[in-house]
Amino acid sequence: MKGYAGRYLTIDLTRGKTVIDRVDEYMAINYIGGYGFGARALYDMLPNPAQIDPLSPENVLIWWTGPLAGTISTAGNKYSVFAKSPLTGIFGFGISSGLFASELKSAGWDGIVFTGRSEKPSYLMIDDDNIELRDASHLWGRTTWETEEMIKEELGDESFVVASIGPAGERMVKLANITNERNRQVGRCGLGAVMGSKNLKAVAVRGTKDVEVADIESLLKFIADLNERCQGPATEKYRIYGTPANVLVHNKLGCLPSYNFQRGTFEYAEEVSGEMMLKTHVKKIIACAGCPIACDHVNQAREAYAGSTSSVDYESLALLGPNCGIRSLDFITKAVEICDTLGVDTISAGNVVGWAMECYEKGILSRDETDGIDLRFGNGEALLDALRRLCLREGRLGSLLAEGVRRASQIVGKGSEKFAMHCKGLEWAAYELRSLQTSTLGFAVSNRGADYLRSGSYQVDVKGQVDRLRLDRSRGKIVYDGENLYAIIDSLIICKFTRGIFKSVDELAKLYTLVTGLSMTGEQIIKAGERIHNLARCFNIKCGISRKDDYPPPRAFEDPLPDDVVKGAVIKREEYDEALDGYYECRGWNKDGIPTKRKLLELGLNKEAEEVGVEA
Amino acid sequence: MLLRILLRLGEVQVEFIGRFQELFNSKSMRVDVESETSLLSLLKKLGEKAGFDVVSHFIGSKGELMEEYSLIILNGKAVNLGKLSEYVVKPGDKVVLSPSVAGGG
Numbered sequence A: 001m002k003g004y005a006g007r008y009l010t011i012d013l014t015r016g017k018t019v020i021d022r023v024d025e026y027m028a029i030n031y032i033g034g035y036g037f038g039a040r041a042l043y044d045m046l047p048n049p050a051q052i053d054p055l056s057p058e059n060v061l062i063w064w065t066g067p068l069a070g071t072i073s074t075a076g077n078k079y080s081v082f083a084k085s086p087l088t089g090i091f092g093f094g095i096s097s098g099l100f101a102s103e104l105k106s107a108g109w110d111g112i113v114f115t116g117r118s119e120k121p122s123y124l125m126i127d128d129d130n131i132e133l134r135d136a137s138h139l140w141g142r143t144t145w146e147t148e149e150m151i152k153e154e155l156g157d158e159s160f161v162v163a164s165i166g167p168a169g170e171r172m173v174k175l176a177n178i179t180n181e182r183n184r185q186v187g188r189c190g191l192g193a194v195m196g197s198k199n200l201k202a203v204a205v206r207g208t209k210d211v212e213v214a215d216i217e218s219l220l221k222f223i224a225d226l227n228e229r230c231q232g233p234a235t236e237k238y239r240i241y242g243t244p245a246n247v248l249v250h251n252k253l254g255c256l257p258s259y260n261f262q263r264g265t266f267e268y269a270e271e272v273s274g275e276m277m278l279k280t281h282v283k284k285i286i287a288c289a290g291c292p293i294a295c296d297h298v299n300q301a302r303e304a305y306a307g308s309t310s311s312v313d314y315e316s317l318a319l320l321g322p323n324c325g326i327r328s329l330d331f332i333t334k335a336v337e338i339c340d341t342l343g344v345d346t347i348s349a350g351n352v353v354g355w356a357m358e359c360y361e362k363g364i365l366s367r368d369e370t371d372g373i374d375l376r377f378g379n380g381e382a383l384l385d386a387l388r389r390l391c392l393r394e395g396r397l398g399s400l401l402a403e404g405v406r407r408a409s410q411i412v413g414k415g416s417e418k419f420a421m422h423c424k425g426l427e428w429a430a431y432e433l434r435s436l437q438t439s440t441l442g443f444a445v446s447n448r449g450a451d452y453l454r455s456g457s458y459q460v461d462v463k464g465q466v467d468r469l470r471l472d473r474s475r476g477k478i479v480y481d482g483e484n485l486y487a488i489i490d491s492l493i494i495c496k497f498t499r500g501i502f503k504s505v506d507e508l509a510k511l512y513t514l515v516t517g518l519s520m521t522g523e524q525i526i527k528a529g530e531r532i533h534n535l536a537r538c539f540n541i542k543c544g545i546s547r548k549d550d551y552p553p554p555r556a557f558e559d560p561l562p563d564d565v566v567k568g569a570v571i572k573r574e575e576y577d578e579a580l581d582g583y584y585e586c587r588g589w590n591k592d593g594i595p596t597k598r599k600l601l602e603l604g605l606n607k608e609a610e611e612v613g614v615e616a
Numbered sequence B: 001m002l003l004r005i006l007l008r009l010g011e012v013q014v015e016f017i018g019r020f021q022e023l024f025n026s027k028s029m030r031v032d033v034e035s036e037t038s039l040l041s042l043l044k045k046l047g048e049k050a051g052f053d054v055v056s057h058f059i060g061s062k063g064e065l066m067e068e069y070s071l072i073i074l075n076g077k078a079v080n081l082g083k084l085s086e087y088v089v090k091p092g093d094k095v096v097l098s099p100s101v102a103g104g105g
């Protein structure tokens, strides 16, 4: 089989031992790569996940590429990381892009599995077959950007690609991420904290081998066609303004979260829009390896923060901007830079600071508890100060926010849990809950928690294909279909921004076959998507997840939106229940959200049917 | 003044986002509609005013819906591009033309 390197590394950090294992055809066909491989490995390596402390040496940290990484495939250079999440206590997963995936594959590896804990700070160097765990004591305390530069200098070659954690990961901040190439992150679920708990500061990789594909001539033709489609209308929105183009349209639809999701519009939306950003702040637009789209808009701040640079996407912008009442692109650019260099997820960070601002304005958090910071909505300096403290676990405020919004609200109490905007412990992303209700169902049932990347179910809401201010049973099918498709996109792994260029799922299967030589139809690949999704759910069931966890936060049901355009919008509990029932029905799960034996057996998940499955 | 206010009662307010701001070289425009008209007719009228084919930003040459490219909001509601001729627009309504939502969502 081609495309895959056919082998992966397992590194026991406690003993400093390395084992090489093979990736076989069974694994490839049934689990594809990325998400699929991660779900399989996590389920098998943590047979009793409920008993595992995510920050203990017993947790595992698993990195996988997909079959397309390192090939000429369009926007296919992504890698994924998995562990039991310290933020959510369930299936933890994140994807990043850049050059890391293709470099790892070119070094001859599909993935890396870390077990145990290194005695002292260390980093892993992979130089083709030369694998070395090196001392990282001198890197401990350094930002992600400094770490990257220092490692390249130490190894004497700029072409090493580095993925590292910042001080936040070292301190096991629950929102800590993993950064490669300065501004690409495995953002969500606090996987940087798992890396920190293992005393693993970074992974540096250089590869010199060719990645072979099965049918180069047909692949070249197909890729040329796909690349041409990438210049067409379906991806124009990414090329020109990048995802910040969403600010104004979300504002018009009443689905731009502001003031900790108290509202769905922002009165200063124009000032922080993609259009404004392009005019005043964008310094350059860059692309990931092998991507003809180039969506990454790198900003340069002005005035007080002149010199600060960061890559600002819609989610970061909306959560650190409107959600915290911030109307200045300078503050937002600086805020993203703080998160990126110290190493936390911008989405979760903007969400938890927004929550703290609401607590402060409501008198739930005193000025003493905010370490003297005047944490009002709209106070840019306060945002930056709070972020630095969060990343460094500094003071009372920093220690509180470092736990993430679910735990922080449980500590503070006083009703603040009601406006802690998360699901299963993962902070809600920048899609308003009450004005995009199909999207809300998709977020809430996701395996990762409040996840904006697992089903694309917002699309029917914004395309006017359903009444987005209501829910009904049929929405379950929409989420189900989206999840199965996205499970494949995340296993291959290709950039979701290219999804509009594929005419059908058959084309995804064709791409897989041309690269790997393994025959695959659209129907088979979607079945694999369903298998992968169910496998991750089974892991979560073992962690204690059930129907009770598949609900959005109370604000979705209790606080009608005040904004003119969607005035009074709120989710009706009975409608939500109905939609959730519809979703479980499509999935072949029981009323409590547990997969049935029958469904698991149908998907070939025999072990899971035995361990987790229920009778109908 | 009164006359102007009365006249505006016969107008639809159209706002532009992103690419449409550049195409129309404006953030918004008022379009006269005598009474009720379809959204499709309104787009055609806008095209006549602006001198380019506005409809083609929503419906492709083969009749395909350009949902990954553009979207329309009518009085706060997202419009199904497959039903442009069924939506009724009347004086006082607000229409937004925008590139479609860009995201992983």
Ligand code: SF4
Residues within 6 Å of the ligand: A075, A097, A238, A286, A287, A288, A291, A292, A293, A294, A295, A296, A495, A496, A497, A498
């Ligand atoms: S569309 Fe953007 S995020 Fe996706 S691969 Fe291309 S540059 Fe990277």
